[in-house]
Every structure is written in C-alpha cells, then in structure tokens.
Amino acid sequence: MNQDPFKNDQFIKSKLDEYHVEIPDIPIRTKTKRWDRFISYLGSPAKNPIEPAVSTTNRLLLVKTVPLVGAAVLTLLQVLVLI
Secondary structure (H helix, E strand, C coil), X not given: CCXXXXXXXXXXXXXXXXXXXXXXXXXXXXXXXXXXXXXHHHHCCCCCCCXXXXXXXXXXXXXXXXXXHHHHHHHHHHHHHHC
C-alpha cells in the first residue's frame, strides 16, 4: 500500500498531526546460543530443599535424630540376624 488514505481528508490529517509520540530506543536482544543458556542454567542459584524442614526448632531436631534412629534400628536388625 503506497497510498496514504488520510491524504485527501484534511480534518483527519490535522488531528493525526497534533499527536507526537516519542518512541524510546529499545535494544533488541540477540538470540543467545545454546551453550550460553546451558552455562547460565548451571550458574543459576538453586532452591535449598532442606530449608522448609529446618525452619522450626522441632523440625531441625527431627532432621538430626531420624538418621541416628535409623542407624540404630539397622544395627539392631543386623545383630538379631546374626544371633
């Protein structure tokens, strides 16, 4: 379309000329390479999976004692099997 539809209508042309819009220069991001995205993924911080479990004192105590109790139970099972 090389023709301007508002060229003949002076009223519309004058109304359109009243408005001046400044368009800011937005830098166009270039597409990142797959390797760069992979390195960025590896370097991003990870969520700590234990943090909700140690947020309170009772849960912290539970996290500390469960492995000890489990080890004691396994030791007792081994002793009972050998007898």
